[in-house]
Amino acid sequence: xxxxxxxxxxxxxxxxxxxxxxxxxxxxxxxxxxxxxxxxxxxxxxxxxxxxxxxxxxxxxxxxxxxxxxxxxxxxxxxxxxxxxxxxxxxxxxxxxxxxxxxxxxxxxxxxxxxxxxxxxxxxxxxxxxxxxxxxxxxxxxxxxxxxxxxxxxxxxxxxxxxxxxxxxxxxxxxxxxxxxxxxxxxxxxxxxxxxxxxxxxxxxxxxxxxxxxxxxxxxxxxxxxxxxxxxxxxxxxxxxxxxxxxxxxxxxxxxxxxxxxxxxxx
Numbered sequence: 563x564x565x566x567x568x569x570x571x572x573x574x575x576x577x578x579x580x581x582x583x584x585x586x587x588x589x590x591x592x593x594x595x596x597x598x599x600x601x602x603x604x605x606x607x608x609x610x611x612x613x614x615x616x617x618x619x620x621x622x623x624x625x626x627x628x629x630x631x632x633x634x635x636x637x638x639x640x641x642x643x644x645x646x647x648x649x650x651x652x653x654x655x656x657x658x659x660x661x662x663x664x665x666x667x668x669x670x671x672x673x674x675x676x677x678x679x680x681x682x683x684x685x686x687x688x689x690x691x692x693x694x695x696x697x698x699x700x701x702x703x704x705x706x707x708x709x710x711x712x713x714x715x716x717x718x719x720x721x722x723x724x725x726x727x728x729x730x731x732x733x734x735x736x737x738x739x740x741x742x743x744x745x746x747x748x749x750x751x752x753x754x755x756x757x758x759x760x761x762x763x764x765x766x767x768x769x770x771x772x773x774x775x776x777x778x779x780x781x782x783x784x785x786x787x788x789x790x791x792x793x794x795x796x797x798x799x800x801x802x803x804x805x806x807x808x809x810x811x812x813x814x815x816x817x818x819x820x821x822x823x824x825x826x827x828x829x
Contacts (some may be wrong), residue, residue: 602673614661619653637677639667734816739806749795755822
């Protein structure tokens with residue numbers, strides 16, 4: 563019989579002091595998190611954590627997942643304005659919000675003991691633990707994988723015939739059979755995109771050779787500069803099928819578009 567439970571939350575203090583709607587006068591200055599130690603500000607501490615429950619949809623999908631929720635801890639230790647940053651699956655969103663709304667904290671405080679409102683991120687981990695199975699080697703394994711919502715698709719170049727350049731590399735047009743991703747290798751792109759709002763979209767031009775290997779990456783767009791290196795590393799380590807022109811395998815250069823989150827990839 564399968565067993566379900568929620569692992570304890572993780573607090574990620576990100577932006578420092580904020581102006582609470584009721585508790586903080588407008589003259590309070592925003593203090594970055596990295597200055598808390600120097601200013602003697604103690605972070606909030608959880609007093610009561612309500613366990614998030616698996617939704618019926620999540621149970622039916624038989625999946626584990628993670629949600630990142632931002633919220634303000636006010637001067638009385640109550641959560642305010644909870645908001646989903648990312649969930650690895652949308653079926654965890656409502657249960658995460660329902661849980662954090664019931665949290666209670668010891669508020670953050672100055673060195674003099676004055677409570678101050680802060681903005682924090684709460685990471686909630688959902689684990690669906692399946693019965694262990696025995697591999698032919700005799701070792702027991704437990705199935706508990708989290709699917710990362712990374713979407714990717716190749717973009718077609720406008721035009722008719724796919725004519726090769728001087729190096730014999732064809733552009734990807736609708737008149738040819740383009741390369742496809744066999745296995746995407748996430749080299750920290752998903753981890754970085756998870757903690758930021760938005761879809762973390764990036765566009766990278768790649769050459770896929772006749773053996774399905776990627777090379778010569780050129781980043782044409784990324785929502786944040788820090789995404790560029792992990793995106794390139796991920797695409798270079800991923801596996802592809804090569805492109806075809808008139809039934810013949812050829813090297814092909816094309817733009818691949820990536821997005822993170824519960825979104826549909828661009829056509």
